[in-house]
Amino acid sequence: MKKGTKKARDNERDLAIVTGWRTPFCKAGGPLQGAAAADLATHVLRELLDRTPLDPRQIDEVILGCAGADAREANVARVAALRAGLPQTTTAFTVMRNCGSGMEALFEAQRRLRAGEGEVFVVGGTESMSNFPLLMGPELTGFFTRLGKARSPLQKLRALSRFRPRALKPRIAVVEGLTDPVTGLMMGHTAEKVAQRFGIDRAAMDAFALQSHQRAAAAAAAGHFAAETVPYVPPPDHRAAVTADDGVRQEQTLAALQKLRPVFDRQNGDVTVGNACQITDGAVALLCMSAGKAKALGLQPIAFVRGTATAALAPDVMGLGPVHATPPALQRAGLTLADLDVIELNEAFAAQVLGCVRAFADADYCRRELGLDGALGEIDPARLNPNGGAIALGHPIGATGARLVLTLAHELRRRGGGHGLATLCIGGGQGQAVVLEAA
C-alpha cells in the first residue's frame, strides 16, 4: 500500500467491489445494433454470475442505470436479471440520472447497504444508443385516437380526412435526449460555453482527443480492456463474436482531427465529433457487497468505495459537474486531490475535461462557485484518464458511470494499490464522483 488511509482500512460496512465485467463498447449502428439494452445487460449479468463462485441466491438486489430504456423493457434491470437466470425472488430496479445513471446504481447500493436493506448487490448500466427510437408526436397520436373512437363509416372517413403528412415527421430521441429542455442547449453547446469561460481553444481540444485515442489504443494493446471485457455474440443473427471496443482509433492523426468541422456552433464553435465522446452501445455489471460479506464468502475484492457525492450546478455549464462533486467525495474519503493516484474523468467533450482541469486549479472559481478557501489543486495530466476515455471508447449514457468505476478499479489493481477518483458530468447540470481504494 502506498499510503495509509485516514479511515479504518477494513470497515466491514464499506462497499467492496468484488468483480465486474462489461461488453465491448461499439459505435451505435455497429455490430451491437441488433441487441436491445436488455440483451446487453442480460449478457453482462449472466457472465458476471457465471464467472463468480457466488450462489446467485445471495444477491439481494440488481440495480442498473439506463437513460433511454425501451418502452417494452422500462425496468430493464428486472428484465435482464430474470433473463440472466437470477432467482425470481431477487428484486431489481432501474435508475436514471442521465450520464450518471451507471454511477448512481453504485451509489444506490451503498445507500441500501447503509440502510440495512441488503448486503450483496449487482450494479451497473446498459445503453443501446443504436435503438434510441424515432418518436411520433402528439399529432399522430391524436389522429389514431380520433380514428379509434370513430364508429360509423362517415365518422371514420372524417377522421381519416384530417390526416396531415406533417404528423409523420419523427422526433429523434437521441437528439432530444441530448438537449437540455430547461436551457434549450444541446450538450455540445454547453461544452462550447465551458471552453469560452476558460479560454480553451480548438488545438487543445484536438490534442486531448488525440491523446485519448493513443492512450486507449495503448491500453487495449496491453490487454487492460480485455481484463474487463467479455466477448459477446449479439442477436439477432449471432453471426460473429464481438470481442473488443470498436471506437478506438490507433491510426488517429492530429491533422485528421483538425480537418473536422464544428458540429454544434458551426460559425464560432470548436467542438467537433472528433473531440467529443462517441455515441455507443454497451453494458457494465459490477458485483458489490459489504467488505464483511466479501470476507465471509471468501471473495477477494478489487476495490473499496471510500466516498461518494453528487452535486448540481447551472445546466448551461453542466460539463463542470466533476469540479462540484469531487470535493465532497474527497472529504468523505478523508483525502485531498493530491492523494489521488488515478483520476477517471468522463470525456463527454475534450473542452469540458480541460475546463474541469482548469477549474480545479482556479482559486477564483473554487472560491466563488464552491465556497472553498482556494484552488483544489493541479491535476497531473499523467494521472488523468491513463487508459483514454469516452472520446475513444464511447459513452453509452447509462453504462458509462459503471465503466469508469470498473476501469479505475482495475487500474488501481494494476498499480498495486492507492486511491482513485471516478467522476463525470451529467446533462441537466449535475456531477458525480466516487473515491475508490484498491483492495
Add this chain to the structure above:
Amino acid sequence: MTTTEPTRPDAATPAADPPAAGTVLLQLGSDGVAELRLGAATEPVVTWTRDRLESLDRALQQLATVPALRGVLVTGPGPGMFCAGADIRLIQDITDPAEGAAAAVRGRTIFQRLQQLRVPVVAAIDGPCLGGGLELALFCDLRVASDHRAVQIGLPEVKLGIVPGFGGTQNLTRLCGLGTALQLILEGKLLRGKPARKLGVVDRLVPSARLLASARAELDALIATGRKAPPRRLRGLAKWLGKAPLRALVVRKAEAALQRGQARFYPAPRAALRLCVQALTLPPEQGYAAEARALGETIVTPVSKGLVHLFFLTERSKKLGKLDGARDTGRALVIGGGVMGAGIAGLLAHKGLRVRLCDLDLGALARAKARLQKDLDKQTRRRRLERHEAQAVQDRLAVATDWGALQQTDLWLEAVVEDLGLKQKLMREALARGLPDTALLATNTSSLPVTDMAQGLLHPGRVVGLHFFTPPEKMPLVEVIRGKATDDAAVATACRLAVRLGKFPVVTTDAAGFLVNRCLAPYLNEAARLLLEGNAPEAVDAAMLEFGMPMGPCRLLDEVGFDVAAKVSSVLQAAFPDRMVPCELFAAMAAAKALGQKTGGGIYGKDGTGSGPGRAVLKGLQKQRGTPPRSASRAEIVQRLVYPLIDEAYRCLDDGVVAAEADLDLGLVMGMGFPPFTGGVTRHARALGLANVTAALDELARAHGVRFQPSDGLRRRALGG
C-alpha cells in the same frame, strides 16, 4: 348429492366404501346433473382396462334409467389427467383378428351409450386425452379443454401399429373434416389445447382452475336450449376437402406419402386413411363396423406387436430416470463447441438447463448460437414456441472462451476431440477450478475408455459417459457408460438427465464401442467390403432401405465421416482383432480427404446426391484387389450386413455390455435406426429363427472368412430354441 359406485348401484351411502381405483365414478346431483369421473383422484394415469370399460358400461346403463337426469359432465380423475387411452397390455394380448374386432365393437358400443342418452354430455379435459380417451370425448356432445400443460389431445394409435377402434376415425373425420383427421390420425400427432381448439377438436379452451365451472356452464347452456348437441356444420376448406373432387386429390396425396420412405412398412396409416374416407361415404354403423374390422386386422400384425414391444421398452427406459440417488441437474458446463458440443448445449438449453458452452474458437461459439437460433426461429414460425420462450432458450445458452467459476455447476461435460490425455487434463482442470464434489464429470466420448479418464482423479465415482448420437437434438438414444469406478449415483443422475432431455438412456459398461458403435462396426465394415467387391453403393444402400433402415450404410458413412469410422474401427480392432479388422476403404478414404459431408463429399457428393470424390478411391482399391467385380443379391447384402449385427448384439449381452435383451432392442432401434416395426434386433432374430441365423453365419464364414463365425452364445441360444 349421492355418491354411487357403479358396481353396486344400490349402495347409496357415500361413506360406506372408498371407490375402487380402476373404475369410473358416478355422482348424481340433486339438480339432475351427473358427474362421471373416469378414475379415482388417487390414480395418476387413467387407461381403459377391461374393468374400467365395464364399470363405465354399468354407470351409463344406470344413467339411462334416471328419469330426472338433465345432463352429464365427463371429467378426468383430477387435475392434469383425462384418459390416456386403452391399456396397452390389452392390445399386446390380442392375437386373433376376430377377438380384436369384438373388443373394438364392445368399447365403442359402451361409448355410444353417451350418444344415446337424451340429455347433453360435456367432456372437461384437463390432461392427456389420447386414443380411447379422445374417442370417448368424441362421443360427448361438447368438449371443453383447459390450458393445463399436461393437456395432449390426439389419436396416436398408428404409433402402435393399429388404427383407432372406438369410433375415432369416424367421429373425428365427421367433426373436423378430412384434412384435420388425416393430419391427426396418420401421423399420430398430439395437440396442445390451443391448436386443438383451432382445429375444432375441442369446442372451448379455458384456464385449468376454471375448467369444471366452465364445463358446467356450457352444460347448463345446452340444457337451457333444450337440444342435446350444439348444431355443427363444416365450413370452408374443411367442408370442401370432404367433397368428391377435392377428396380424391387429398386421398391421392396422402396415399403417395404413405408409400414413400419408411412409411411403406407400416400398414396401419393406410388402413386409417381408408377409414377416414369411409367416414364420409358410408352410413355411421357401417363405418364403425369397418373400423372394428380394421382394428382386428392391424392389431395382430407383427408390425403392431413389434411397436407395442418397443413401447414397453421405452417405458422401461424412462423408468431409469427415477433411480435412487439421482440428483437434479440445473447448471451445466459443456467443453468443446464442435458439432456435438454445440448440439448438446443447445439441447440442454432447450430443456431448461442453464448451459455454458466453452471453446477456444470464438467462431465455433458464434456458430453454436446461430445454429440454436436457426432451430428456434423454425419452431417459432411453426408456432411450437412463443417468441419469449425462444428468447429464454437462447438466454440459457452462454458461450465463452472462459470456463468461469465452476462452484455452481452440476454437470461438466466434454465433447472435445478424442484424445485421452486432453480429456484427462480438462477433467483435472475442472476439479482444480472448484467443481463441486456432487457434480457429474461426463464425457461424450465414442471410443475412449471412461475408466481411463477417471484414473487418478479425486472422486472418480462421478466420471460417467454420456454418449449422444449425431445430431444430438434429434437422435433419441443416450448411452450412459458406467466406468469401472463410476458409482450408482452418477449413473442414476446421468439417466435422469437423459430422460429429462427427452432421450432414452441405455446403461452400458465401459467396453470398446459401447453398444451401438460396436454393433455398427461389423455392419459398416461389411458394407465397405461389399463395395470393394464391386457392388454399387446405390445397390447396397437400396437393399438396406428395403430392409427398413432409415438410411443406407454408405450414406451413413458419409454422414459419420470416414475419419471417425477409421478411428472407431481401429479401437474396435484392438479389442476384437479376429473379427473386427477394418476394411481398408476407411483408411484410404481418410487419407484421400474424402471424409464425407464434412469435406467435399465421400461416396456421395457433398450435398448427399450424385457421386463424390470417394468413388475414385473405391475404383483404385477395386483394381488393386484384382478380382473381377461381382454384384451381390439384395438378400445376400442384407444377410451379410444384418446377421453379423445380430451376432454382435448377443455378444454384447453375453459380455455384459448391457444387462438385458431389452437394451439391445431399444438401443439399436434408437441408436442406429434398426427398423422399429421389427420390435428390435432380438425380436427380428427370433422371427428369422436363431438356428437359421447361425447356419447362415456358418455358411458366410466358410465363404468369406472367420469374421462371420457366430459366437458360442448365439449357438447355445439357437440350440435352446
